[in-house]
Amino acid sequence: xxxxxxRSYSFATEAQWKSCLLVQTDPSGLGRKALRPFPLYAQPAxxxxxxxxxxxxxxxxxxxxxxxxxxxxxxxxxxxxxxxxSDAPSAISQADRIVFTPSGLWVKADSSQSVHKYxxxxxxxxxxxxxxxxxxxxxxxxxxxxxxxLVETNEGYRATRIDRAxxxxxxxxxxxxxxxxxxxxxxxxxxxxxxxxxxxxxxxWFNAEGRAxxxxxxxxxxxxxxxxxxxxxTRDRVFLGGVDGDTFGGDAHVVILDADxxxxxxxxxxxxxxxxxxxxxxxxxxxxxxLLRFKFSDSVPEGAGEARCTVLTPMLFSPDREDKxxxxxxxxxxxxxxGTTLELSWFATDKTEVRDRLKAVxxxxxxxxxxxxxKMLQDPDVRNGRTEFPGTSDVTxxxxxxxxxxKLFDVSERYLWVVVTLTxxxxxxxPSLSELAVLYPGRTLMENLPAVYQKEEESPNNFLRALxxxxxxxxxxxDARIASMGSRIHPSTAPxxxxxxxxxxxxxxxxxxxxxxxxxxxxxxxxxIAKGRGTRAGLEALIESLIxxxxxxxxxxxxxxxxxxxxxxxxxxTGSALPAMLGGFTRWASELDTRAVLGYMRLPCPGQREDxxxxxxxxxxxxxxxxxEERAAWMPWLQSLLEEMIPLDAxxxxxxxxxxxxxxxxxxxxxxxxxxxxxxxxxxAVTCLAHLPxxxxxxxxxxxxxxxxxx
Numbered sequence: 089x090x091x092x093x094x095r096s097y098s099f100a101t102e103a104q105w106k107s108c109l110l111v112q113t114d115p116s117g118l119g120r121k122a123l124r125p126f127p128l129y130a131q132p133a134x135x136x137x138x139x140x141x142x143x144x145x146x147x148x149x150x151x152x153x154x155x156x157x158x159x160x161x162x163x164x165x166x167x168x169x170x171x172x173x174s175d176a177p178s179a180i181s182q183a184d185r186i187v188f189t190p191s192g193l194w195v196k197a198d199s200s201q202s203v204h205k206y207x208x209x210x211x212x213x214x215x216x217x218x219x220x221x222x223x224x225x226x227x228x229x230x231x232x233x234x235x236x237x238l239v240e241t242n243e244g245y246r247a248t249r250i251d252r253a254x255x256x257x258x259x260x261x262x263x264x265x266x267x268x269x270x271x272x273x274x275x276x277x278x279x280x281x282x283x284x285x286x287x288x289x290x291x292x293w294f295n296a297e298g299r300a301x302x303x304x305x306x307x308x309x310x311x312x313x314x315x316x317x318x319x320x321x322t323r324d325r326v327f328l329g330g331v332d333g334d335t336f337g338g339d340a341h342v343v344i345l346d347a348d349x350x351x352x353x354x355x356x357x358x359x360x361x362x363x364x365x366x367x368x369x370x371x372x373x374x375x376x377x378x379l380l381r382f383k384f385s386d387s388v389p390e391g392a393g394e395a396r397c398t399v400l401t402p403m404l405f406s407p408d409r410e411d412k413x414x415x416x417x418x419x420x421x422x423x424x425x426x427g428t429t430l431e432l433s434w435f436a437t438d439k440t441e442v443r444d445r446l447k448a449v450x451x452x453x454x455x456x457x458x459x460x461x462x463k464m465l466q467d468p469d470v471r472n473g474r475t476e477f478p479g480t481s482d483v484t485x486x487x488x489x490x491x492x493x494x495k496l497f498d499v500s501e502r503y504l505w506v507v508v509t510l511t512x513x514x515x516x517x518x519p520s521l522s523e524l525a526v527l528y529p530g531r532t533l534m535e536n537l538p539a540v541y542q543k544e545e546e547s548p549n550n551f552l553r554a555l556x557x558x559x560x561x562x563x564x565x566x567d568a569r570i571a572s573m574g575s576r577i578h579p580s581t582a583p584x585x586x587x588x589x590x591x592x593x594x595x596x597x598x599x600x601x602x603x604x605x606x607x608x609x610x611x612x613x614x615x616x617i618a619k620g621r622g623t624r625a626g627l628e629a630l631i632e633s634l635i636x637x638x639x640x641x642x643x644x645x646x647x648x649x650x651x652x653x654x655x656x657x658x659x660x661x662t663g664s665a666l667p668a669m670l671g672g673f674t675r676w677a678s679e680l681d682t683r684a685v686l687g688y689m690r691l692p693c694p695g696q697r698e699d700x701x702x703x704x705x706x707x708x709x710x711x712x713x714x715x716x717e718e719r720a721a722w723m724p725w726l727q728s729l730l731e732e733m734i735p736l737d738a739x740x741x742x743x744x745x746x747x748x749x750x751x752x753x754x755x756x757x758x759x760x761x762x763x764x765x766x767x768x769x770x771x772x773a774v775t776c777l778a779h780l781p782x783x784x785x786x787x788x789x790x791x792x793x794x795x796x797x798x799x
Contacts, residue, residue, distance in 0.1 A: 095527070095528055096525045096526060096527040096528070097401070097404050097525065097526040097528075098523070098524070098525050099399075099401065099523070099524040099525070100121060100522065100523045100524070101121060102118045102119060102121060105118055105121075105123060105399070106118065107401075107402050108399050108400055108401050108402065109398075109399070109400040109450065109457045109460060109461055110123070110397070110398075110399055110457065111346075111348065111350065111397065111398040111399075111400075111457050111458045111461055112125060112126065112346050112350050112352060112396055112397045112398065112458070113125070113126075113397040113398070113399065114126045114127065114323060114397070115276050115323055115324060116322075116323055117520070121522060122520045122521065122522045123397065123399060123510075123520065123521045123522075124397065124510065124518050124519060124520040124521070125395035125396055125397040125510060125511075125512060125518055125519075126323070126325065126344075126346070126352050126353075126395065126397075127384045127385065127395075127518060128352075128353050128384075128385055128388055128389055128392050128395060129353065129355060129371050129382035129383065129384060129385060129389070130382065130383055130384070130385035130389050131355075131382065131389060131390075131391075133373070133380040133381055133382045134380070134381045134383075135378040135379070135380055135381075136162070136164065136170075136171055136378055136379045136381070137377065137378045138154070138156045138162060138374070138377070138378050138379055139156050139157055139158070139377075140156050140157025140158075140362075140376055141154050141155070141156055141162075141362060141363070141374035141375060141376070141377075141378060141379045142154065142155050142156070142157070142183070142184060142362050142363050142374055143155055143180075143183040143184055143185060143186045143363050143374070144186075144363050144364070144365040144372040144373070144374050144379060145186040145187065145188050145193065145365050146188065146365055146366060146367035146370070146372060147188050147208060148188070148190070149166070150165075150166035150367065150368075151163065151164065151165055151166065151208075152164040152171075152367065152372060152379075152381075153186065153193075154363070154372075154374055154379050155176055155180060155181060155183060159175075159176055159180075159181030159182070160173050160174070160175060160176060160181075161173070161174050161175070161176035161180060161181075161211070162379070176211070177204075177206065177211055177213060179195045179197050179200075179204040179206075179213075180193075180195050180204075180206065180211070182197040182198060182200075183195045183196065183197050184196065184197065184198050184363070185226060185227055185363075187227055187228065187229045187235055188208070188229070189229055189233050189234070189235065189252070190233050191205075191214075191233050191252045192205045192206055192207050192208055192214055192252075193205065193206045193207075193208050193211075194227055194229075194235045194250075196224055196226065196227040196237075200223060200224060201218060201219055201220075201221075201222065201223050201224060202216050202217055202218045202219065202224070203216075203217045203219070203224055203227055203235065203237055203250060204216050204217075205217070205254060214254075215253070215254035216254075217237075217250050217254045217256070219237055219239050219248060219256075221241075222239045222240055222241060223239070223240075224237050224238065224239055225238045225239060225240060225245075225268060225269075225270070225271075226238045226269075226270045226271050228271060228272050228273045228320075229273065229275075230249065230273050230275065231273075231275040231278070232251075233251075233252045234249055234250055234251045234252055234257075235249075235250050236248065236249055236250070236260075236271075236273055237250055238268065238270075238271050240268070243261070244261060244262065244263065244265075245261070245262045245265060245266075245268050246259050246260065246261050246262070247259070247260040247262070247271070247280070247298075248260075260280075260296075260297065260298045261298050262280070262282065262294060262298050262300075263298065263300070264300060265282065265284050265292055265300070266284065266285075267284050267285050267286055268282055268283070268284045269283045269284060269285075269286070269289070269316065269318075270282075270283045270316075270317070270318040271283065271318070272318055272319060272320035272326065273320070274320055274324040274326075274347050275322065275324070276322075276323075276324045276347070277324050277347045278295065278296040279293055279294065279295060279296070279301070279324075279347060280293070280294040280295075280296075280298075281293055281294075281318070281320065281326050282294065283306075283316055283318045283328070288305065288307070289305075289306040289313065289316055290303050290304065290305050290306060291303060291304050291305075291306060291326070291328070291345075291349065293349070295453070301453060301454050302349070302454060302455060302456060304349045306328065306330070309328070309343045309345075309351060309354075310330065310332055310341055310343060310354075311332055311333060311336045312332060312333025312335070312336055313328075313330040313331070313332060313333075313341075313343075314330055314331050314332075314333065315329075315330050315331050315360050316328060316329065316330045317329035317330065317361045317362065317363060317364050318364075319363075319364035319365055319366070321366035322366075322368075324346065324347040325344055325345065325346060325347075325352065325366075326344070326345040326346075326347070326349075327342055327343075327344055327345075327364045327366070327371070328342070328343045328344075328345065329341070329342045329343075329357075329360070329361030329364050329373065330343075330360070330361070331360045339356065339357075340356070340357035340358065340359055340360045340361065341354055341355065341356055341357060342354075342355040342357060342361060342364060342371070342373060343355075348456035348457045348458055348459075349456055350456065350458050353392055353393075354392075355371065355373075355382060357373065357375065357380070358375070359375045359376060359377065360375065360376075361373050361374065361375060362374045362375055362376065369383055369384045370382060370383050370384070386517060387512075387515055387516055387517050387518075388512050388513065388514050388515060388516055388518070389514075390514060390515070391514075392514065393514070394511055394512060394513050394514065395511070395512040395518060396509065396510065396511045396512070397509070397510050398458075398461060398507060398508070398509045398510075399507070399508045399509075399521065399524070400450075400461050400464070400505060400506075400507050401505055401506045401507075401524070401526070402450070402505075403443065403446070403447060403450075403503055403504075403505060404503070404504045404505065404506070404526055405502060405503060405504075406502055406504070406528040407502075408502075413497070414496075414499055414500055414501065414502065414504075414528060415496035415497065415499045415504060415526070415527070415528050416496055416497055416527040416528055417493050417494060417495055417496050417497065417527050418432050418434070418493065418494045418496055418506050418524070418525070418526050418527070419491055419492070419493050419523075419524070419525045419526075419527065420432060420491070420492045420493075420494075420508060420521060420523070420524050420525075421489050421490070421491050421521070421522050421523035421524075422489065422490065422492060422510070422519060422520060422521045422522065423487065423488065423489050423490075423519055423520045423522075424477065424478070424479035424480060424490065424492075424519050425479050425480070425487070425512075425516055425517040425518075425519060426479045426480060426481045426516060427479055427512065427513045427514075427515060427516025427517075428478075428479035428510065428511060428512045428513070428516050428517070428518075428519040429476055429477065429478055429479065429509075429510075429511045429519075430476070430477045430479075430492055430508070430509070430510060430519065430521075431474060431475070431476045431477075431507075431508070431509040431511070432474065432475045432476075432477075432492065432494035432506070432507075432508060433465075433472060433473065433474035433475070433506075433507045433508075433509070434472060434473055434474075434494075434496065434499065434504060434505065434506050434507065435464070435465060435467070435470040435471065435472035435504075435505055435507075436470060436471055436472070436499050436501035436502075436503060436504045436505070437469060437470045437471070437501050437503050438500075438501040438502055438503070439469065442467070442469045442470065443503045445467070446464050446467060446470070446505070449463050449464055450464065461507070464505065465507065471499075471501065473499075474494075475494035475495070477492045479516065479519065489522060496526070496527075504526070506524070506526055508521060508524060577590055579608045579609075579611035579612045580608060580612075582611075584604055584607065587604075587607045587608070587611060588600060588607075590611060591607070591610065591611060591614075594611070594614050594618065595618065596610055596611070596614050596617050596618060596630075597610070597617070597630055597729040597730075597732040597733060598610070598729075599724075599725035599728070599729060601721075601724060601725050602634075602725070606633065606634055609632075609633040609634075609636060610630070610633045610634070612633075613629050613630075613632070613633045616629040617629050617630050617633070617733070620733075621732075621733055622733070622734065622735050624644060624646060624649075626733050627644055627708070627710075627730065627733045627734065628644055630729065630730070630733050631644070631710070631712075631730075634722075634726070634729070635712065635714075638757060639750075639757040639758050639760065640750070640757075640758075641712065641713040641714070641747065641750070642710060642711060642712045642713065642750075643710070643711045643750050644708065644709075644710055645708070645709040645710075645711070646707075646708050646709075647669055647704065647707055647709065648669075648704075648705050648706065648707070651667050651668050651669055652664065652668055652669065653668060653669050653670070653671045653704075654666075654668040654669065654670050654671075655668075669704055671704055706735075706737050706738040706739055707738070707739050707741055708734055708738055708739070708740055708741065709741040709743065710730055710740060710741070710742050710743070711743045711744075711745045711749065711750065712726070712742070712743070712744055712745065713745055713746055713747040713749065713750055714744060719744055726742065727740065727742050730742065
C-alpha cells in the first residue's frame with residue numbers, strides 16, 4: 089500500500105468479528121456480518137392449555153411437541169392454531185427431556201438407564217441405547233447429529249456421546265463437581281453448562297474436554313431460586329427456570345444468560361416451569377397448566393430493561409513515524425434507531441509489560457468475556473477516552489446505515505484497543521454494527537498546513553487539530569464515493585442507470601426495455617460484440633447475451649454463406665451440393681416474345697435490379713425459441729437490436745419457433761431428455777405433446793366409481 093494513503097484495521101467479515109471479544113452479542117448476526125444485542129421476548133405469551141405439560145421440544149420444521157401428565161403427546165404445526173393430541177409411546181409418555189436432531193427425537197425418561205430414539209413424524213422407535221450400570225441424569229444435543237448422555241459413575245460424573253446409530257462413543261469426565269442436576273451443551277462456543285448443588289445451586293462452565301472454566305451462583309440472578317430447570321438454544325443462550333424463595337415473594341421466572349453467564353433478560357411466569365425449549369423465534373415454557381410460547385419482539389419490551397452488546401477489538405499496533413503521528417480516527421458503520429446509543433471508546437499504552445498483561449487477560453478463557461473486558465478497561469496503567477452517539481429520530485433514516493467517527497489523532501501510544509457498545513432502551517428497535525475501521529495515518533490533512541501549525545498538533549486539546557480532524561471525518565463520504573467510482577462502470581456492480589450510460593458510451597446495441605441481467609451480460613460481452621459487428625460471431629455474441637444457456641435457444645442461418653446458389657455442373661465444375669438456393673427472375677420479368685404472358689409481364693422500375701438473386705441474397709434468418717411471455721417482452725426491441733449487428737445491405741428475418749424446431753438430425757446438445765410440457769391453452773402450446781388431464785371422477789348415485797363390479 090502506498091505511504092501516502094490512509095491505512096486501517098477493518099472488521100466486517102465473520103472471521104474478523106470472531107477475532108474480537110464479544111459480550112452479550114447475538115452470534116446469529118455473524119453470518120449476516122452485522123452485530124447486534126440479543127432480541128428479547130414479547131409478552132404476554134400465547135398459551136396452549138394442558139393438564140400437566142412437560143418436555144417441550146421444537147423441530148427444525150417449526151413443529152412443537154410436548155406431553156401432558158397422562159402421557160398424551162401434543163403436536164403443534166406452524167400452520168395450525170390448536171395442537172393435535174395423540175397417544176405417545178411409553179418412553180415419550182414419561183419423558184422429562186426430549187432432544188431434537190436431524191435424524192430423530194431422543195428421549196430421556198425419569199430414572200431410566202437407557203436413552204430412546206424415535207422417528208419424528210411416525211414416532212416409530214429407531215433405537216434404545218442402554219448405559220451400563222447407571223441411570224441417565226440428562227441428555228443434550230451436541231454439534232453433530234448425536235446426543236450426550238450425563239451419567240454418574242463410581243469415579244464421578246461423565247458425559248457419553250451417542251452417535252445417530254445408537255453407538256456409544258467417547259466419554260468426557262467432569263472432575264471436581266458433585267450433585268449435578270442437569271446440563272446443556274453450547275454448540276457455537278463448545279462449552280458445557282452444568283447445574284449442580286441442591287441446597288446452593290450453581291452454574292458451572294466446562295470446555296469440550298471437560299476442564300472447568302468458571303462458575304456462578306444461581307443466587308446471583310434470583311434470590312433463593314428453587315425448582316430449577318435448565319435448557320439452551322442454537323444461539324448459545326442458557327435458560328434457567330425456577331421459583332424465588334417464599335421470603336422473596338415466591339414468583340416464578342425464566343432467567344436468560346449468554347454463553348459467558350451475563351444476564352440478558354428475565355421473563356416472569358405465573359407458575360413454576362416444568363420444562364424449557366426454544367425454536368428459531370420462540371421461547372417454549374411448560375407449566376402445570378399450559379405450554380407458553382413467547383415470541384421475539386421487534387423492539388425492547390416494556391419492563392425488560394435495556395438491551396446491550398459490546399465488541400472489543402484485539403490489540404492494534406501503529407508503527408513509528410518521523411512526525412510522531414500514530415492514529416487518526418475510528419469509524420463505525422451502524423444502524424441507530426431512536427432510543428439507541430453507540431459508544432466508541434478506546435484504551436492505549438506504550439509500555440511493553442502492560443501490553444503483555446492485557447494480552448494475557450484477553451486470552452484467558454477461564455474468565456468470561458465480559459469479565460476480561462472489564463479488567464482490561466479498569467487497568468490503571470492505560471489511557472482511555474470515549475465518544476457517544478445517540479440514535480436518530482428521523483423515521484426515514486432509522487433503518488439506514490450511517491458512519492460514526494471518533495477521534496484518535498491525540499493518541500500517541502503504539503498499542504490500542506477499541507471498544508464498541510450498542511445500547512437499546514425500552515421501546516426502541518435494536519441497533520446493529522456492520523463495519524468497524526480503525527485508521528492510522530499515511531498522509532493526513534495536517535501535512536498540508538505550514539510547519540508552524542503542524543507543531544501545535546502535539547499540544548493537548550489543540551483546537552486546530554480538532555478542526556482538521558472534523559474536516560478529515562466529514563470528507564470520508566467523498567473519499568468513499570471516489571473509491572467506489574470503479575464499481576459504477578463494472579458490469580457486475582454498476583447500477584442500472586449507469587449501465588444505460590456505459591452501453592451508449594461503448595456503442596453496443598441497447599434498449600432501455602432490457603432486463604438488468606441482460607444488460608449486465610451485454611456489457612460483459614461488449615468487446616466481442618463491438619469487434620464482431622457485421623459478422624456472424626458478433627451477432628451470435630449479442631444473442632447469447634440476450635438469451636443465455638445451453639442448449640442454445642436460437643439459430644442463425646445466413647443462406648448465402650451457408651448454402652449459396654445452385655450451380656449446374658459441367659466439364660470444368662462439379663456443381664453444387666444440396667441443400668442450395670435456386671435463383672431466377674421473377675415471373676413477370678419476361679421479354680417481349682412469343683413466351684410473354686399477359687397479366688404477369690411488366691417493365692422494371694428505374695433502378696430496379698433483375699439479376700435473378702437479389703431478392704434472396706443478404707438475408708439472415710434468426711430463429712428464437714421463446715415462451716409466450718418472453719416473446720411479448722422481447723418483441724418490441726429484439727428486431728431492432730439484431731439489425732444493428734448486420735451489414736447495411738443485409739436483412740434480418742426474425743422467426744419465433746419452439747425448442748423442437750431447433751433440433752438437428754445429429755445426437756448433439758439440441759437433443760435433451762425433457763418431461764412432457766405442462767398442458768395449457770396458449771400460443772406456445774405444443775400440439776400432440778401436451779395433453780389435457782382427464783376429467784375428475786364424479787360421484788354417481790351408487791357411490792364412487794371403483795372400476796370393478798360386484799357380482
